[in-house]
Amino acid sequence: MxxxxxxxxxxxxxxxxxxxxxxxxxxxxxxxxxxxxxxxxxxxxxxxxxxxxxxxxxxxxxxxxxxxxxxCPIWQQRDTRDDWSVNWDLSVLKEDTNHPxxxxxxxxxxxxxxxxxxxxxxxxxxxxxxxxxxxxxxxxxxxxxxxxxxxxxxxxxxxxxxxxxxxxxxxxxxxxxxxxLTFPELWLTVSSKFEFEDHFENLAPVAYFAMENFWFLLLRVPGLWRVLMPSNQGQTAEMLVQEDSVQELMHRVVPIEGNFKIVHRTAYPVHxxxxxxxxxxxxxxxxxxxxxxxxxxxxxxxxxxxxxxxxxxxxxxxxxxxxxxxxxxxxxxxxxxxxxxxxxxxxxRNKAMLEQNDPVVRKARQKELSAIASNPMKAREYLLESSMIASLKN
Ligand SMILES: Cc1cc2nc3c(=O)[nH]c(=O)nc-3n(C[C@H](O)[C@H](O)[C@H](O)COP(=O)(O)OP(=O)(O)OC[C@H]3O[C@@H](n4cnc5c(N)ncnc54)[C@H](O)[C@@H]3O)c2cc1C
Missing domain, CATH: 3.50.50.60 (FAD/NAD(P)-binding domain)
Structure with missing residues (x-):
């Protein structure tokens, strides 16, 4: 031109x-x-x-x-330690957006x-x-x-x-x-055709999981699940994408017998x-x-x-x-x-919530989130924030 x-x-x-x-x-x-x-x-x-x-x-x-x-009309937060989960139903935003x-x-x-x-x-x-x-x-x-x-x-x-x-x-x-800042640990994204929905009841296409000293996200995309998780501090990207490291982390997500079939893997620093x-x-x-x-x-x-x-x-x-x-x-x-x-x-805040190990603090927050999700007006306010609609209002 x-x-x-x-x-x-x-x-x-x-x-x-x-x-x-x-x-x-x-x-x-x-x-x-x-x-x-x-x-x-x-x-x-x-x-x-x-x-x-x-x-x-x-x-x-x-x-x-x-x-x-x-x-994906519903997304989820779960904590396997307390057998807790909350579903966030985006249909409460139907008056706020054409794409709820x-x-x-x-x-x-x-x-x-x-x-x-x-x-x-x-x-x-x-x-x-x-x-x-x-x-x-x-x-x-x-x-x-x-x-x-x-x-x-x-x-x-x-x-x-x-x-x-x-x-x-x-x-x-x-x-x-x-x-x-840059976090000291690298994070790993893995894609797999493994059917996580057979292992977690009522699994939503986007689900944040906290567990003992570990957390991960399951994200559905067409034909695949993506798993996002942190590594151990000190692991380099080269170490982290090795088959053994990937399998070790994936077995923390679901401890199956044998290996997961991995379609893609990427390790990256987070800032x-x-x-x-x-x-x-x-x-x-x-x-x-x-x-x-x-x-x-x-x-x-x-x-x-x-x-x-x-x-x-x-x-x-x-x-x-x-x-x-x-x-x-x-x-x-x-x-x-x-x-x-x-x-x-x-x-x-989302990271801190997944990493919260104090059971008192954690359970108080879970109780609060469950109460918000079960009240349509409060759920709407929460979802206006999390879906970034509120960030465009000012
Ligand atoms: C694992 C992971 C999951 C994520 N999930 C989400 C999510 O679900 N939702 C979300 O909103 N965000 C997510 N993000 C963040 C998201 O990927 C980035 O915010 C997004 O890619 C930023 O887009 P961008 O166009 O600004 O930059 P980039 O996507 O980085 O694109 C920059 C482009 O510029 C090119 N380029 C670089 N330097 C030059 C140069 N000097 N001259 C010309 N071209 C150049 C690059 O090749 C690239 O194509 C995620 C990030 C990661 C790592």
């Missing part, structure tokens, strides 16, 4: 893709670059919450996501669906094997330096959206700090970090480039898509001359507090 009056988006994860589609559908030329040679197919997000589904509905892609995923459920669908399906749409549009281009390595800017625009298979090049645009993930090169190039700023002039951070958190609650990708749509709406208004450039300052003001005050706190 020769037109330099465009928005450049670095990183074709779910957040970059959603932002690109919103802008292109609103007549803004976009160039979406991706450092890999094709869309990554990693074992990461699988939960889409109601407000994200509404945004995808507006983009015209929600039906495909639903078709390729599973509708979670959709369980791998994030790579969303990026494929969106890139297929972008490839049909004249004002959008998607470039693979192009890695953003740094950005300069002046009052006219931004220049993104990229590495391609042919060497170094420069892309010019009016704005740059950095959706290049947690290790964002662009965030680093703008000297924006990313304070927070809680928020960028000090989401903006450096014409450069904006969105998604994991701006904030990362543990996956308990399924808020990273969802919150990232909310960032991307929030920012893109503002860019459209400014581009069309319907608003002053200063509107773009609101992006950080609106979205950064959601990351610090809501997503970070909720995901840390």
């Amino acid at each position: 020769n037109n330099v009056d465009r928005v450049i988006i670095a990183g074709a994860g779910p957040v970059g893709c959603a932002s690109a589609l919103y802008l292109a559908q609103n007549d803004i030329p976009v160039t979406l670059i991706e450092s890999c040679d094709s869309l990554p197919e990693d074992l990461r997000a699988s939960t889409f919450h109601s407000p994200t589904l509404e945004m995808l509905d507006d983009l015209g892609v929600v039906d495909k996501v639903i078709e390729q995923g599973l509708v 459920y979670r959709i369980q669908c791998e994030q790579f399906k969303l990026t494929r669906i969106i890139v297929a749409e972008l490839e049909k549009m004249e004002n959008a281009e998607v470039l693979f094997n192009v890695k953003g390595v740094g950005a300069d800017q002046d009052e006219h625009g931004v220049t993104l330096k990229v590495n391609t298979v042919d060497g170094h090049e420069e892309l010019k645009g009016r704005y740059l959206i950095a959706s290049d993930g947690a290790s964002s090169t662009i965030r680093v190039s703008q000297d924006i700090k990313f304070p927070g 809680q970090r928020v960028a000090e700023s989401y903006r450096s002039g014409r450069v904006f951070l969105v998604g994991d480039a701006a904030h990362i958190n543990n996956p308990l609650g399924g808020m990273g990708m969802n919150g990232g898509v909310h960032d991307g749509i929030n920012l893109s709406k503002k860019i459209v208004s400014v581009w069309r001359g319907d608003a002053e450039e200063s509107l773009l300052d609101l992006y950080e003001k609106e979205r950064l507090p959601v990351a610090t005050e809501y997503v970070q706190k909720t995901t840390l």
Whole structure:
């Protein structure tokens, strides 16, 4: 694309893709670059919450996501030590959203669906094997330096959206700090066709399990269960993905005879970090480039898509001359507090709840949650929070 009056988006994860589609559908030329040679197919997000589904509905892609995923109207918390469980029925949100459920669908399906749409549009281009390595800017625009298979090049645009993930090169190039913490233990995600529903009565497609000195999540996606669990401290990623380590952890989940058949496995470090700023002039951070958190609650990708749509709406208004450039300052003001005050706190609380070993504290919380779930008004309030609807209200 020769037109330099465009928005450049670095990183074709779910957040970059959603932002690109919103802008292109609103007549803004976009160039979406991706450092890999094709869309990554990693074992990461699988939960889409109601407000994200509404945004995808507006983009015209929600039906495909639903078709390729599973509708999950109920999710569960369980504690095997106390034989306790609570079901969270999202149908109490039917007056609050057109999508009162979670959709369980791998994030790579969303990026494929969106890139297929972008490839049909004249004002959008998607470039693979192009890695953003740094950005300069002046009052006219931004220049993104990229590495391609042919060497170094420069892309010019009016704005740059950095959706290049947690290790964002662009965030680093703008000297924006990313304070927070990294947990000492790695976490492991395993997929298996093993039928966990035969071993846990009334198992919901999303279930958080606490047990003695261990916890895990079971997440259903089409054709597979995914198990998410922490490792022992000191285990490296190489050690953790070895067959023996994977089997040892899986046998803590269900102590079967023999080995589980494992389809995929990934070990990864888990962080809680928020960028000090989401903006450096014409450069904006969105998604994991701006904030990362543990996956308990399924808020990273969802919150990232909310960032991307929030920012893109503002860019459209400014581009069309319907608003002053200063509107773009609101992006950080609106979205950064959601990351610090809501997503970070909720995901840390979810982790602490699973790790709570004090029986008195644990049982008091269980009693409280059971009481909330059995009262439709209180359950609605709880689910407005956990499904991230409340995070978009302010
Ligand atoms: C096990 C696990 C489970 C999770 N489950 C959930 C869940 O259920 N729900 C949820 O909301 N979140 C979940 N998350 C978090 C979620 O995966 C991330 O928040 C989400 O992927 C962030 O999307 P993104 O587009 O910002 O970044 P990414 O998905 O990381 O995408 C960044 C893209 O940029 C590309 N890239 C990187 N550097 C450059 C560069 N310099 N130039 C060009 N391209 C570049 C990368 O190749 C990648 O394609 C989970 C995470 C993990 C690890």
